[in-house]
Amino acid sequence: MYEAFYRLTGPPFRLTPDPRFLFLSAHHHEALGHLLFGIREGTGFIAVTGEIGTGKTTLLRALLRELDPNTIVAYIFNPVLSDLELLQSINSEFGLPATSASKKELIDELNRFLLAKKVAGARVVVIVDEAQNLAPMVLEQLRLLSNLETETEKLLQIVLVGQPELRAILGRADLAQLNQRITVRWHLDPLDRKETAEYVRHRLRIAGGTPATELFTRRALRLIYRYAGGVPRLINIVAHRALLTGFTKELKTIGAATVRQAIRELRRDDLAPSARRPLLRPAFAAAVVAIAIAVIAAFAIVPLHPHRSLPAPEAMASASPAAADAALPAVAMRATVETAPSTTVNAGAAATPPAAAVAVAPTLGGAPTTAPTPEPPTPVATVTVPPAASPIPDTLDVGAAPQPSAAPAPDVAAFWDTLGATDNRVAALTATDDLLTVWSAEPLSADERKKTSVDLWAIAGKRGLRYLPISGTLERLQLLNLPAILELSVPTSQRRRFAVVTGIDRDHVQLRYGTLAVTLTTDDMAKVWLGEAHVFWRDFLNLSAYMAPGTVGEDVMKLQQMLARIGEYQGSFSSNYDRPTSEAIARFQRSRRLVADGVVGPLTKILLYEATGAFDHPRLGNVT
Incomplete structure (x- = not known):
């Protein structure tokens, strides 16, 4: 939203990895360098650790780009698996038979594959991300896989990447044999102060050229470092908010005062973890503590008036919404287990929820009322993706997902009043239910509502969907053509709240929150949208999570068939992700204004499904 004002070509501080x-x-x-050395030397196990947000995923992406074409990689990013499921996942990533419930059969199949690749002169690597979540028995299974070797060298390289607790786990007595086999270890430290400034300027230079590198003053950069402690993810969060704050005030330069305001907003909204370094100088902090002690002592000496009492909880909440916000847990989007949907696409709408599960939505008057139980949707036949030569049907009519019925459009001010009067957690739950309704999916259960965070990964996976966080512009949302939960700043209070976007055209955007719908101009939308969105989507063909040059398997052939359908691929169909396939993907990515890296991830898959015209799903409608 601030890109044009600061003459940037795109958001420089998005949280999603961008090469x-x-x-x-x-x-x-x-x-x-250590990772590349370990893989090229065939040393067996490699372990990389680092705090949350220090750039482990960035490092892995750089590693994948540096590996030569003769290196075949299986990337396991969901390690909450049993030892059997881990073997099945590894075989599946390599395009091998993976349905057997026999570990011996799976390992024998993998061993034959490794021997064949060894003869062909290829290296085979398994990368396990978030490895601190692996159970001890699964780690032991990985150790046993490292026994697959010839007389002279290992057939399989294993890279474990995780948070610092991974080091403690590997130090357990029962994992001593595995720990002894780790020949390369590295711990990622946060950036220092100079590197933090270079990091901010680097991202601004990519997004806007050399002049953009002077947007932040030196004092502002020092303050960003003190708040973020050199953690890139926190740097991105506070720098993005500072630019947004500067944009609303029409400031051409971001100074320390603007960064301080951004930090206050982040702490209020619980958008970021606690900073590693205090913003208060030690002497000033000591003075604050001394004053606090004096105040406490004064209250201990002076008794409270015997006839005064605290207001009832409801009165307190209504009198001080800001205080209510402060007491709320963070609305976190946690990357947990992403359940892969089966190849059978259940096109039917969810069953009518029980009355106890119906969401409670705020009304314009502020008092919560129980939303009416929706009418049972018309059953639609289940559609099975055929395992034929081409998995792409000519048409896949699963029925247009019904839009939730809405009351007559409220006054825009009343819409914001309602959203602002709702606490952050309720707004997140309501918006999530709205998005599930658009997908004709089962509403949130009572257990899901009780959890301390709104886990969109798990919520989507339970319903056969996938979740993807998006940072960008309205044009990016239009390109995806999917309804999404947007993070909004309520104009009257600047509180972060959530609503679902259901329609976009050139001049207008339609938002929905519970039973309310409102239409905003795109200019007004730019003032309130924080640039973050949360999308549900369906992986119709259940493709591998990521595909890149060197990937092998049936999923590559499905990918080639989709590319051929839209005229981007003229080669023969095979199970190898070769250069023609990579070039076809890169052409498609350029045509959709994505980074043309030839790697198929969630964004590329979503746009491919849309481009084929064979798969139906909820779409963004025109604003009426």
């Missing part, structure tokens, strides 16, 4: 913005500090360069 264009790759920044490797000296420490990251060393880590990358």
Whole structure:
């Protein structure tokens, strides 16, 4: 929303990995060098650890781009698996038979594959991300896989990447044999102050050229470092908010005062973890503590008036919504287990929920009322994706997902009053239910509502959907053509709240919250949208999570068939992700204004499904 004002070509501080913005500090360069050395030397096990947000995923992406075409990689990013499921996942990533319930059969199949690749002169690597979540028996299974070897060298390289607790897990007595086999270890430290400034300027340079590097003053950069402690993810969050704050005030330069305001907003909204370094100087902090002690002592000496009492909880909440916000847990989007949907697409709408599960939506008057039980949807036949030569049907009519019925459009001010009067957690739950309704999916259960965070990964996976966080512009949302939960700043209070976008055209955007719908101009939308969106989507063909040059398997053939359908691929169909396939993907990505890296991830898959015209799903409608 602030890109045009600051003459940027795109948002420079998005949280999703983008190869264009790759920044490797000296420490990251060393880590990358150690990883490449370990893989090329065939050393067996490699372990990389780092705090949340220090750039482990960025490092892995850089590693994948540096590996030569003769290196075949299986990337396991969901390690909450049993030892059997891990073997099945590894075989599936390599395009091998993976349905057997016999570990011996799975390992024998993998061993034959490794021997064949060894003869062909290829290296085979398994990368396990978030490895601190692996159970001890699964780690032991990985150790046993490292026994697959010839007389002279290992057939399989295994890279474990995780948070610092991974080091403690590997140090357990019962995992001593595995720990002894780790020959390369590296811990990623946060950026130092100089690197933090270089990191911010680097991202601004990519997004806007050399002049953009002077947007932040030196004092502002020092303050960002003190708040974020050199953690790239926190740097992105606070820098993005500072630019947004500067844009609303029409400031051409971001100074320390603007960064301080951004930090206050982040702490109020619980958008970011606690900073590693205090913003208060030690002497000032000590003074604050001394004053606090004096105040407490004064209250201990002076008794409270015997006839005064605290207001009832309801009165307190209504009198001080800001205080209510402060007491709320963070609405976190946690990356947990992503359940893969089966190849049978259940096109029917969800069954009518029980009355107890119906969402409670706020009304314009502020008092909660129980939403009416929706009418049972018309059953639609289940559609099975055929395992034929082409898995793409000519048409896949699963029925247009019904839009939730809405009351007559409220006054825009009343819409914001309602959203602002609702606490952050209720707004997140209501918006999630709205998005599930658009997908004709089962509403949130009572157990899901009780959890301390709104886990969109798990919510989507339970319903055969996938979840993808998006940072970008309205044009990006239009390109995806999917309804989404948007993070909004309520104009009257600047509180972060959530609503679902159901329609976009050139001049207008339609939002929905519970039973309310409102239409905004795109200019007004730019003032309130924080640039973050949360999308549900369906992986109709259940393709591998990521595909890149070197990937093998049936999913590659499905990918080639989709590319051929839209005229991007003229080669023969095979199970190898070869150069023609990579070039076809890169052409398609360029045509959709994505980074043309030839790697198939969620964004590329969503746009491919849309481009074929064979798969039906809820879409963004025109604003009426």
